[in-house]
Amino acid sequence: MKKHDQDFMKRQNRLTVFEIIKSQQPISRAAIAKQTGMSPTTVSRIVAELTEEGYLLETEQVSAGLGRKSTLLAMVDAAVLSVGVELDRHRIHIGIVDIQGNVVAKTDYARATDESVNATLERIGAEIDRLTKSNEIDCGRLIGIGVGLPGIVDNEKGVVVFSVQLGWKNVALAEKLKAITGYEVAIDNELKVKALAEHLKGAAIGSSRTAMLGFGNGVGSALIVDGEIDRGKTNSAGEIGHTTIDPNGMMCDCGKAGCLQTYINIHSLLSEANKIRPVRTIEELFEARRAGERWAVYLVDRALMYMAITINNVVCMHNPDTVIMSGELTDKFPEIYEEVAELCIKRFVWEPLRGTFAIRPSELSGQGVVIGSGLMSQNCFFALE
Amino acid sequence: MKKHDQDFMKRQNRLTVFEIIKSQQPISRAAIAKQTGMSPTTVSRIVAELTEEGYLLETEQVSAGLGRKSTLLAMVDAAVLSVGVELDRHRIHIGIVDIQGNVVAKTDYARATDESVNATLERIGAEIDRLTKSNEIDCGRLIGIGVGLPGIVDNEKGVVVFSVQLGWKNVALAEKLKAITGYEVAIDNELKVKALAEHLKGAAIGSSRTAMLGFGNGVGSALIVDGEIDRGKTNSAGEIGHTTIDPNGMMCDCGKAGCLQTYINIHSLLSEANKIRPVRTIEELFEARRAGERWAVYLVDRALMYMAITINNVVCMHNPDTVIMSGELTDKFPEIYEEVAELCIKRFVWEPLRGTFAIRPSELSGQGVVIGSGLMSQNCFFALE
Missing domain, CATH: 3.30.420.40 (ATPase, nucleotide binding domain)
Structure with missing residues (x-):
């Protein structure tokens, strides 16, 4: 059974720790272990990774029970940013999304419907560059790019299998955009990421x-x-x-x-x-x-x-x-x-x-795809080891 | 998020341990902990419960690595049996199902379409009793009854919300059948349990x-x-x-x-x-x-x-x-x-x-509902604490 595969469970454990801290912060390592049944070793290993990567901070000590002190963990919200891209036939929207799904900076521009794949991606790369510079975004905090687009998408391989609207077939979008920008790229169907955004934030x-x-x-x-x-x-x-x-x-x-x-x-x-x-x-x-x-x-x-x-x-x-x-x-x-x-x-x-x-x-209509793509990119990042 | 709720994770952990042992036996406590990221304490607690209840046995010691010995765990297949019931308008099928989904004994009989709920359930109780006796089934090994039937079923409450075919509305089937038989009863829509049977066994x-x-x-x-x-x-x-x-x-x-x-x-x-x-x-x-x-x-x-x-x-x-x-x-x-x-x-x-x-x-057509109901009853049992 795939769901009990060792790698799968490791990734799930890392994402679970991330999600629990995000939603219940501040929280102690012991509380995470108790809640999930994970070993203190596993929890400490994951927390150490996330802390080293700069996404967690230890907050105040509180007396717990018999006078013992325990350290609480919290997310460094501002430490995690991602780029969300809505790639449509006529128009492209780009936003910088924080860990709570807020859009901290954004831009959009027209796309010529006959523009080539490479031209489209080069322009996206340049616009992300411009957006981060003009908003003085610390690029060290950008953990990746998420792209939502119409069509059938192989999200695991990062390939646009088929998009009637864009006229694309078997385009290795994630690989190409990573080559241009240097960031990890996650891609998915626009409606799926929009649904994720409404579910988490709308x-x-x-x-x-x-x-x-x-x-x-x-x-x-x-x-x-x-x-x-x-x-x-x-x-x-x-x-x-x-x-x-x-x-x-x-x-x-x-x-x-x-x-x-x-x-x-x-x-x-x-x-x-x-x-x-x-x-x-x-x-x-x-x-x-x-x-x-x-x-x-x-x-x-x-x-x-x-x-x-x-x-x-x-x-x-x-x-x-x-x-x-x-x-x-x-x-x-x-x-x-x-x-x-x-x-x-x-x-x-x-x-x-x-x-x-x-x-x-829909509550997020205009921004749903950008927010959802950004959050998807964060989920992919925190599920990786 | 419901999926990170403490009780939910506890139940999931118990079911995960059960499923890993069932599919990978013989396996050590340490291997289960490593594979799942659960603490040795959590794994040991769950294994102790299952062992005490008679569903696990410790098998041979093997040398692992530097000459250390570790105890391996296996399911006592025969220790776990459940009853699967297909409750249809015209006919009722009952089977005793083992942990691998094998039907070790079975019976079926006609049902009058105008039979009352109570008469139907009394008869099912009596037939289960007769079936176990005539096949010398050790009732201590029966961990519960699963019932599959046509209609809308509230599986959590054990209530038949609405069944056009049976003409039943808001029938507390699980509670009533438990009162008659003494066993825990899980119920669900027939097609759902049949699908489970084909997925696991067909x-x-x-x-x-x-x-x-x-x-x-x-x-x-x-x-x-x-x-x-x-x-x-x-x-x-x-x-x-x-x-x-x-x-x-x-x-x-x-x-x-x-x-x-x-x-x-x-x-x-x-x-x-x-x-x-x-x-x-x-x-x-x-x-x-x-x-x-x-x-x-x-x-x-x-x-x-x-x-x-x-x-x-x-x-x-x-x-x-x-x-x-x-x-x-x-x-x-x-x-x-x-x-x-x-x-x-x-x-x-x-x-x-x-x-x-x-x-x-379908491969199991005639027996799908009986097998699926029996397996569902086992899953419910092993997910409980």
Whole structure:
């Protein structure tokens, strides 16, 4: 069983110590050992490593019980920083993220959609350099870079397997960006890191099982269980957009008919709208709906119905306590959140699961991917030995 | 974070020690401590408990390194037995299961569909008693009873929340059966324990992520990750049968229209068939299909197509390495397995996930629930303190 593999347990132990100190500081070595059942030797070894690396400090002695003194440990919050990058087709966002998920500095800029992989990564490297210099960030404190992007990502190998949006296939992103910047690079699907950010820092604080839905140029889902991303065997869990809804439905760009996302994503909506009259942007479509044009009412109402169906389907499969709605559609038209939530309650959520979960809009929308990528990079770092 | 809660970690540590000894025996206390990072004190305490309870024995001394001797630990396989019960509407199966998941004795009998809860449980108690006596099972070795049944089960409280098939609602099954038999009782949804059995003992040995599909009087799914059942927040993860496929589709008994199971389950198929001519059993429907009656060909082919869609949808959501097909439909008509697998490969599985998983028929079909329930009962026992 992989989960009892020795290396795996060592990494888990280091991450566990890190997480306990982060959330319960100040805390003693003895308390960590007692709480986890780890040996004092193991705890002391991990604490020594983290202290030597400058991430922990020993705080005041307190009298414990019979007058004995014990040393308490705390995180040096400012000692740990990471870079979070949101790599999108048209725009790149970069932020410096601290251990609590705060963005201490940030920048963003446009990307040409036909820009080469190397040009994109060189520019990211240069922008990180500029950002740290202009904000006088001590680069010794940067423990790594996290990148969130749309597509199928092999997070273990650091490879972008396939991204329709970027037009990339089998790109060794982590290796290339490390060569440019010198930092360790962790990469993942944007929705997965965004879900992690909402779970740790946004709309799903306190949730133990968060399902995140993204409605935009595609439809995707991600699940976080107790602070960990549910990745699946090949890091592809959550591809709800390609679940088949109607085998006789519209063609999806994946080559199948009737994928769930064909009823919802922006590209499909515009393609359908243009059968009626020229519509260039999703804003125009929603404007036509507001003006009462019947075809636009029909098209958008149908999309909202399928968004409610998406929520039902993710709830039936994952049984989460929280569902977060995010993505370009909900960011641009926040009014649809209430409409979809009402459709869920009135019609589309399976009766026995009503009341088992809360639906919430994303809180971090603009910064979610940057924060989540930064936190992911920190988790990867503290799980290493 | 719940996963770092002290009681949780204590239970996990005990289960970890149990699982390591079970899979790596004979093994020394020192090796367990080294592998897990637990303190020698913690390991010794857990080993002492398990030894005192009679589940472990110390085996030969071997020279380790510089001539020092260390004692090795092994499971007393025969010391641990549990009862697995498959509680179905029409029939009840009971087996005595050992620590390796072998069924060492079994029985089964018909249940009247209108039998009361108490009568059903009294009979189960009496049959367990008869089974152990006639097979001269030492009841001191029975550590508990596991029950698998169709419906929504609160496994933590031991309550059947809702079972359409049994017609039960809020039945405190574990408490009642414990009062009758004196044994600790663990209960769960039948498909979840069946998945556990296939994962540990059947068609998915070696898989780290097994998705189990059940096609019968309902359609359900279950996911096992590294030997653990993925339960969701209220133990309802995997209700794929009630994901909505067509908002304008047929009514489901849940009160929604177009649930996935309305295209597949036996009840729906017979209901549709009877619009054409009287068909009493699913066997008659398949016979009509074999005879080339076009309506039957259409109806069954459509069901098979939706079974392939079910596989695509579960693969997109869970990204498993193995998908197991089980249930009354595949048990009675094993020929459909090949047809569905071919539909998956040719048409219905999303291109990027082809080749990431194997589709297999259930191996334990008849005994899966009994074995899984028995193993679940053992896991509950060894995770207790």
